[in-house]
Amino acid sequence: MSSARSDAVPDRIRTELTDPLAALSLDVEAVELTPAGKRRVLRIAVDKDGGVTLDDVAEATTVVSDVLDASDVMGEQPYTLEVTSRGVDRPLTLPRHWRRNRTRLVKAALVEGGQVTGRVLDSNDDTVTLQVGDDTREVPYADIAKALVQIEFNRPEGPA
Incomplete structure (x- = not known):
């Protein structure tokens, strides 16, 4: 898989998730897709003013799952979805x-x-x-x- 192709999938995922998560007042901070044996791990980091609660992560997980299920962006290969908060270890860039x-x-x-x-x-x-x-x-x-x-x-x- 070429680098251009591997970058395209996270970019497309970000595009598809931006509006549905914005409806929950959440920003998509990171989309990471990494191989893990025969599966892949898709990590979505979200954030919002005032911080992200566990309820926010649970609601975001449902929305992300629904959007991905309705899309062909992830293809046929199985994956594990992880939705998390931005975390303090990420650089301040915006x-x-x-x-x-x-x-x-x-x-x-x-x-x-x-x-x-x-x-x-x-x-x-x-x-x-x-x-x-x-x-x-x-x-x-x-x-x-x-x-x-x-x-x-x-x-x-x-x-x-």
Whole structure:
């Protein structure tokens, strides 16, 4: 199977799922199709403002299953479906990711080198505002090479 063909299936799946999941206020964050012996594993990651609950995942699983059953996108080869939340280990790549992680601690590697670690105070379509120590720093997304939420076991309480 060529790379162009293998990329086409997840892209088509994303296209077919976008509107039905948007009706549940969910965004399709990732579509991954990987071989697993004679089967394949299809992982769909979803997210929404306010976070994804187990009920959201259950409802999304039903919708995804129904859409795939009505489509020929998966072909005849058997597969296992996994629907999950986006998870904190995925990089922040879109403005909505930053908005949804307001008050969270993030570490960002900068395009020009170096890094910045701070708490997300605000974000818009072009920049994120971080609390870095006692300072506030506005960072354009274009200046960020990669950013990840940092796991905090004793996260300070504050306004959400």
